[in-house]
Amino acid sequence: QVQLVESGGGLVQAGGSLRLSCAASGRTFSSVAMGWFRQAPGKEREFVAAINWSGDNRYYADSVKGRFTISRDNAKNTVYLQMNSRNAEDTAVYYCAKSRDANSYYLSRPGEYDYWGQGTQVTVSS
Numbered sequence: 001q002v003q004l005v006e007s008g009g010g011l012v013q014a015g016g017s018l019r020l021s022c023a024a025s026g027r028t029f030s031s032v033a034m035g036w037f038r039q040a041p042g043k044e045r046e047f048v049a050a051i052n053w054s055g056d057n058r059y060y061a062d063s064v065k066g067r068f069t070i071s072r073d074n075a076k077n078t079v080y081l082q083m084n085s086r087n088a089e090d091t092a093v094y095y096c097a098k099s100r101d102a103n104s105y106y107l108s109r110p111g112e113y114d115y116w117g118q119g120t121q122v123t124v125s126s
Contacts, residue, residue: 013124033102034097035096059106083122086124094121
């Protein structure tokens with residue numbers, strides 16, 4: 001069983017920075033890819049970023065490329081999402097997720113992930 005707990009969300013002004021964290025329990029964390037998704041009110045859950053098991057490879061949605069950075073610390077069983085240059089369109093509940101895949105990181109579909117956190121609310125004020 002794997003548990004994922006996100007933290008770091010809150011209210012920030014447009015243009016500011018925020019770092020989300022996702023702490024994972026379970027032995028499989030360090031051997032699989034991890035991802036971040038987000039869901040805005042009235043919209044479907046969308047892919048944000050993914051990182052392979054070692055942290056060497058990353059994959060981003062076009063909407064966040066160049067502004068967000070995903071990283072991980074396997075010694076701490078934690079994955080991060082650094083969010084810079086935020087705008088109102090970034091307002092959403094952010095979820096971290098564990099994939100089933102050890103090697104790939106081009107994992108942008110929710111069905112490719114088997115465990116999800118409860119989400120953390122991020123609100124950007126203009």
